[in-house]
Amino acid sequence: MCLGIPGRIVETHADAGLLMGTVDFGGVRREVCLAYLDGQVEPGDYAIVHVGFAISKVDEAEARRTFEALRELSQLDELDWMREVAERSLSPGGGESP
Amino acid sequence: MKYLSEYRDPSVARGLIARIRREATRPWVMMEVCGGQTHTIVKQGLLELLDGAVEMIHGPGCPVCVTPLEQIDKALRLAADPRVIFTSFGDMLRVPGSECDLLQIRARGGEVRVVYSPLDALQIARRHPDRQVVFFAVGFETTAPANAMAVWRARELGIGNFSVLVSHVTVPPAMTAILESPDNRVQAFLAAGHVCTVMGWTEYEPIAERYRVPIVVTGFEPVDILEGMLMAVRQLEGGRHAVENQYARSVRREGTVPARDLVARVFRLVDRKWRGIGEIPLSGLGLREEFADFDAEYRFGLAALEVEEPAECRAGDVLRGRLKPHECPAFGLRCTPERPLGAPMVSSEGACAAYYTCGRFRHPAGVEG
Amino acid sequence: MTGTAVGIGALACPAPLTPAGWVQLGHGSGGKMSAALLAEHFLPYLANPALLALGDAAVVPAGATELAISTDTFVVSPLEFPGGNIGSLAVHGTLNDVAMMGARPRYLSAGFVLEEGLPFDVLDRVVGALAASARAAGVPVVTGDTKVVERGKADGMFINTTGIGALDFDFRPAPTRAAPGDAIIVSGPLGRHGMAIMAAREGLEFESRIESDSAALVSLVEGLRAGVGLEVHVLRDPTRGGLASTLNEIAAASRVGMEIEAAAVPVPGDVAAACEMLGLDPLYVASEGVLVAMVPQPWAAAALAALRADPLGRAATCVGRVVAAHPGLVVLRTEIGGTRIVDMLPGDQLPRIC
Numbered sequence: 001m002c003l004g005i006p007g008r009i010v011e012t013h014a015d016a017g018l019l020m021g022t023v024d025f026g027g028v029r030r031e032v033c034l035a036y037l038d039g040q041v042e043p044g045d046y047a048i049v050h051v052g053f054a055i056s057k058v059d060e061a062e063a064r065r066t067f068e069a070l071r072e073l074s075q076l077d078e079l080d081w082m083r084e085v086a087e088r089s090l091s092p093g094g095g096e097s098p
Numbered sequence: 099m100k101y102l103s104e105y106r107d108p109s110v111a112r113g114l115i116a117r118i119r120r121e122a123t124r125p126w127v128m129m130e131v132c133g134g135q136t137h138t139i140v141k142q143g144l145l146e147l148l149d150g151a152v153e154m155i156h157g158p159g160c161p162v163c164v165t166p167l168e169q170i171d172k173a174l175r176l177a178a179d180p181r182v183i184f185t186s187f188g189d190m191l192r193v194p195g196s197e198c199d200l201l202q203i204r205a206r207g208g209e210v211r212v213v214y215s216p217l218d219a220l221q222i223a224r225r226h227p228d229r230q231v232v233f234f235a236v237g238f239e240t241t242a243p244a245n246a247m248a249v250w251r252a253r254e255l256g257i258g259n260f261s262v263l264v265s266h267v268t269v270p271p272a273m274t275a276i277l278e279s280p281d282n283r284v285q286a287f288l289a290a291g292h293v294c295t296v297m298g299w300t301e302y303e304p305i306a307e308r309y310r311v312p313i314v315v316t317g318f319e320p321v322d323i324l325e326g327m328l329m330a331v332r333q334l335e336g337g338r339h340a341v342e343n344q345y346a347r348s349v350r351r352e353g354t355v356p357a358r359d360l361v362a363r364v365f366r367l368v369d370r371k372w373r374g375i376g377e378i379p380l381s382g383l384g385l386r387e388e389f390a391d392f393d394a395e396y397r398f399g400l401a402a403l404e405v406e407e408p409a410e411c412r413a414g415d416v417l418r419g420r421l422k423p424h425e426c427p428a429f430g431l432r433c434t435p436e437r438p439l440g441a442p443m444v445s446s447e448g449a450c451a452a453y454y455t456c457g458r459f460r461h462p463a464g465v466e467g
Numbered sequence: 468m469t470g471t472a473v474g475i476g477a478l479a480c481p482a483p484l485t486p487a488g489w490v491q492l493g494h495g496s497g498g499k500m501s502a503a504l505l506a507e508h509f510l511p512y513l514a515n516p517a518l519l520a521l522g523d524a525a526v527v528p529a530g531a532t533e534l535a536i537s538t539d540t541f542v543v544s545p546l547e548f549p550g551g552n553i554g555s556l557a558v559h560g561t562l563n564d565v566a567m568m569g570a571r572p573r574y575l576s577a578g579f580v581l582e583e584g585l586p587f588d589v590l591d592r593v594v595g596a597l598a599a600s601a602r603a604a605g606v607p608v609v610t611g612d613t614k615v616v617e618r619g620k621a622d623g624m625f626i627n628t629t630g631i632g633a634l635d636f637d638f639r640p641a642p643t644r645a646a647p648g649d650a651i652i653v654s655g656p657l658g659r660h661g662m663a664i665m666a667a668r669e670g671l672e673f674e675s676r677i678e679s680d681s682a683a684l685v686s687l688v689e690g691l692r693a694g695v696g697l698e699v700h701v702l703r704d705p706t707r708g709g710l711a712s713t714l715n716e717i718a719a720a721s722r723v724g725m726e727i728e729a730a731a732v733p734v735p736g737d738v739a740a741a742c743e744m745l746g747l748d749p750l751y752v753a754s755e756g757v758l759v760a761m762v763p764q765p766w767a768a769a770a771l772a773a774l775r776a777d778p779l780g781r782a783a784t785c786v787g788r789v790v791a792a793h794p795g796l797v798v799l800r801t802e803i804g805g806t807r808i809v810d811m812l813p814g815d816q817l818p819r820i821c
Contacts, residue, residue, distance in 0.1 A: 003134060003746045003820055004240070004292045004318075004348075006101035016255065018247075022674075026099035026740030028666075029674040033217060036243060036357040046101055048295060048348050051187070051820055052215025053244045055357060056295045056348045058101055063347035067104055070325065074113020099740055108730075111803035143805020161820075188745075188817035201814070205491040212818060214673075214745065241820060320803050435813045456807035 004050035006058050009034070009043050023049055101347065105319030114324035115147050122151035122331050127283050129276070131269055132290035133160035133448070134318045140452035142320045152327055155284060156416075156449035158272055158372060161237045161265075162189045163413065163448045166371040167405040169236075169265040170195035176232050176263060176398060177208040183226060185219040186234040188212045194438055196405055216248035216262075223252070223260040232394045235262040240292040242266055242383055243357035246364035249385065249392050261394040266383035267370055269293050270301045275378050277309045281420065286330040288316040288323065291345040296361075298353030302341045310339045317345040364389055374413030374442075413442050416449055423453035430454060493814025495542075497708030497753075500814045521720070522642055523564040523703060526634060533636075535570035537561055538629040545667050546589060546623045550659070550678030553626055554597030559681045559755060560706070561630040562604055566688040567702040567758070569640050570632030575601055577628050578612040582621035593624065604683045606630070638692045640760075644700040645721035647791040650767035652760045654687055654780045655680070657710055658738040661752035666741065673744065677737050682756030687777050691760060694773030701761035708812070709751040710786075713759055714797045715811045725797045727787030727809070746819035750799075751812055761789060 007023035012034060014020070021043075023032040033053045034041060041047060046058035130136060136156045139145060145154060158164050174195045177184035184200070191200045191212065204210040213219050216233055223231035235245040245262065252260045269290060276282055289302055294315045302313045312333035316326030326344040333339065343349050361383070370382025385393045394400070412428070415421040423429055423442070433443050435451050442448030493500040510519070517525040524537035541557040551559075558575065565572045577597065581590070601608050659680040666675050684704060691699050701721075705713040710732070718725050734742075734749045742749045756779060762770045767785055774780030797809045 004295070005743050006099070008100070018251065025744055026102075027675065027737035028677070028740045028744060030672075030744065033215075033244075033247065035247065036354050036360075038356065048292070050240055050292060051244045052217055053247065055240065055243065055292065056350075056354055059347050060101075063101055066346060070110050070114070070321065071107070073117070074110040099736075099743065102743065106802055108803045115803075141807060142801045142803055143807045144803075147803075147805050187820045189819040191817055192814070201491055201493060205489055214818060218672075237820060454810075456810075 004048045004055060006046050007049050009041055009045050009047060011043055105321040107321060111320045111324055114328055118148060118328050118331055119151045121335060125150055125153050126285055126331055126334050127153045127155060128286045128288060128330055129155045129157040129284040130288040131157035131159040131273060135288060135323060136449055136452055138318055138320060138323055140456045159290060160448050161267060162193055163442045164267055164372040165236055165265045166373050167196060171405060172400045173234055173263055174198060174203055176394060177203040177210050182230045182232055183209045183211060183222060184232050185211050185213045185222060190234055190236060216244050220248050220252060220257060220260055223257050227259060231260050233262045235264045237266060238293050239268055239297050242361045243296055246360045249364050249389055252392055261392050261397045263394040264384055268381055271378045271381035273305060286312040286334055288326045289313050291315060291317040291349060294349045296353050296357050298351050299341050306339050306341050312339050313341045315343045315345050315349050416442050423450040496815040497712050498812040498814055523567040526568060533634040535565050535568040535632040535634050537564035539564060540625060540627040542625050544622050548667055548679055549663050551681040552593050552596050553624060554593035555600045556681050557626040557628045558597055558600035559683050561628040562606060563684045563704045565630040565632040566685050567704055569638040570634045572606045572630050572632040572685060574631045575606050575608045575628055576610045577608050580621050580625040581613060581615045582623050583615060583618045585623055604685055637697050640699045640702040642701060642717050642720040645717050645723050645761050645789045646700060647723055647789055648764050649700055649761040649789040650764050650785050651787045652770055652783060652785050654758045654774050654783045656733040656735045656782055657754050657757060658734055658749045658752035660755040662738045662741045675737055675741060680754055680756035682779055684758050687758060687774060687780050690773040690777050691770060694769050695762055695766050698766045699760060699762055703759050705757060705759055706753045706755060709753055711750040711809045712811050718797055719795050722794045724790045724793040725787060726790055727799050729799055729801050731786045733782055733784055747816050750809060751816045
């Protein structure tokens with residue numbers, strides 16, 4: 001649940017013993033607590049951040065693999081979908097929902 | 099944005115929609131228990147695109163919506179206290195208590211501040227040593243590690259003027275309560291991706307087994323949700339009921355262990371009342387005895403309160419999926435985001451508010467001019 | 468109705484559904500509460516034809532011609548932000564309101580409420596920026612006022628500016644003139660001002676290079692006057708409440724519907740990223756250097772060309788169109804082909820955790 005977005009770890013430092021870091025979210029940067037990923041992440045890695053805390057490291061290989069699979073799958077399906085949409089809008093009573 | 103925008107790819111999304119529609123031999127009923135997922139589903143207009151293949155019932159996935167009325171009233175009392183700087187996540191500010199909400203307390207002179215992170219609240223406590231700073235620690239298991247750390251650090255650094263008002267809830271007991279309900283229609287669940295990022299998915303395995311429901315751990319972007327739905331449809335079509343992980347780029351079976359550990363050290367399971375639903379045993383988190391000093395309820399002597407919900411608010415039925423928001427007789431008429439009867443109409447993730455602002459024109463009575 | 472009532476100090480709201488009997492912050496947000504405040508507590512006392520048109524500026528007769536008058540009070544905090552300060556904002560905001568009616572701004576007034584304790588160097592920077600912005604637009608500040616109030620009563624400084632402009636009969640955009648078939652055009656990317664301010668608020672701080680887009684739109688408007696003229700039906704700048712609120716106001720005033728394409732709405736990457744972080748929707752975030760124009764479809768190309776010829780309008784683009792269907796409602800087509808309504812918010816947009 002909840003608003004967690006992926007960001008790139010730019011640098012890490014300790015604040016009175018707590019591991020913190022600067023994370024870049026598409027050009028906007030914020031200080032984030034990295035304590036829960038201590039030992040797992042370094043600058044350049046991506047993490048999911050929720051309310052100022054990194055809660056997981058993004059598995060980039062996994063992300064890439066499934067996304068490529070999805071994209072391939074969808075190229076065939078999208079043509080079907082477009083045909084279906086076209087058919088529905090041409091049929092009587094079809095088109096926009098009321 | 100990397101690892102975000104790709105999951106909004108229109109052609110991938112459309113392809114998944116086509117595939118769901120092709121593979122579902124009948125309309126399956128699913129529930130998501132996550133306000134963020136509800137938000138995406140409604141905001142992207144997914145429901146009408148899946149009409150006939152998947153029916154989504156929106157579960158009690160908004161911690162804002164399920165925060166019990168007593169806790170809101172305690173928050174209002176603390177916010178009105180001149181000694182206190184009351185800090186909170188933004189979404190809590192408009193939730194109606196018995197009499198008012200935090201925004202109205204602020205209008206009357208109470209000091210109420212929105213923060214992005216509980217550590218920001220701790221910072222405010224350090225900057226204002228002469229004031230009491232209370233943080234409204236609300237949320238599901240996703241937010242518990244952050245709130246736990248704030249309390250832990252407050253003790254470690256001796257920040258004595260900081261305390262938390264706790265109102266945490268956990269997901270699995272709610273799912274079980276829904277499945278136990280005699281009129282339950284839910285056939286599969288999309289489990290909340292960030293709750294599971296922290297907790298892993300081991301708690302869901304016995305639920306899938308006992309109730310024979312597929313549970314797919316799902317992310318938040320349109321492609322994630324559609325892929326999660328497709329995985330659920332495939333299980334349903336194949337007569338299977340297992341826990342699967344769609345959100346593999348973030349979720350592992352064991353979750354984030356250091357986070358779970360600190361949550362277990364700072365919090366313990368307690369019975370918790372869910373607004374509109376009632377009490378669910380061992381469904382909440384409360385501070386452990388050794389951290390009682392940081393519990394605002396102790397520090398400010400807030401008595402145990404019993405508060406009744408307004409009778410007309412059907413939040414409970416909506417949150418349990420018995421009623422769609424626009425089927426509630428008060429929807430759009432006596433209950434609107436400006437004058438809400440209950441939390442699901444106030445919180446922007448609440449099912450009622452989402453339906454109202456994004457889909458109003460589908461409700462015959464609600465359309466103006 | 469309630470069980471054990473929780474008595475909260477001096478508060479005496481008798482029932483949970485009764486609206487509060489006092490002004491709240493949401494009343495200033497530009498959303499539905501603002502509209503209600505106006506309708507319930509101002510218009511009943513002040514109604515007259517010029518006021519009731521509720522345009523960005525009022526149009527009043529002046530001998531053989533007409534004048535546009537607009538007033539605005541600026542209460543922004545922090546006083547200084549990346550891309551400007553309250554002084555430059557106060558000039559741009561009022562010049563723009565006058566220009567949105569099709570008038571050429573001629574004169575400005577500026578009234579200041581200063582808080583005891585405001586450092587002189589801040590005051591100098593603000594007044595300097597105000598003067599520079601007015602000079603750059605060729606509009607003199609011909610009269611003004613200053614008051615000082617006790618510490619704690621003015622958030623540093625409040626500024627009111629009033630602008631007067633000359634109207635010609637051949638250029639009359641108005642919120643009531645949107646017509647089915649009109650193209651909806653925005654002059655540039657949205658949301659910079661709102662997020663630049665947000666980045667500086669305590670508790671929400673984040674580092675960004677987002678700068679306020681505060682700018683005078685006078686030259687952009689001149690370009691549209693020359694390139695399109697009378698067929699510019701509507702001009703409005705999407706300030707508080709963002710593009711969504713502006714489109715809703717016009718849809719209501721003109722009694723038309725609108726359809727916009729999510730993929731076409733220009734939002735700079737860092738604004739989008741900051742919105743993601745806080746759970747905000749860029750459609751509701753203020754811009755102070757962008758205009759929305761509605762022109763009949765055959766004139767859209769000319770309008771875009773006129774805007775793009777100006778440095779402020781290089782990224783001008785069409786985001787949707789005005790329709791006869793669903794009058795008063797703004798409908799968005801999402802990136803994946805779904806549709807949803809874009810409503811006015813009741814009050815301010817709040818950062819969320821879900």
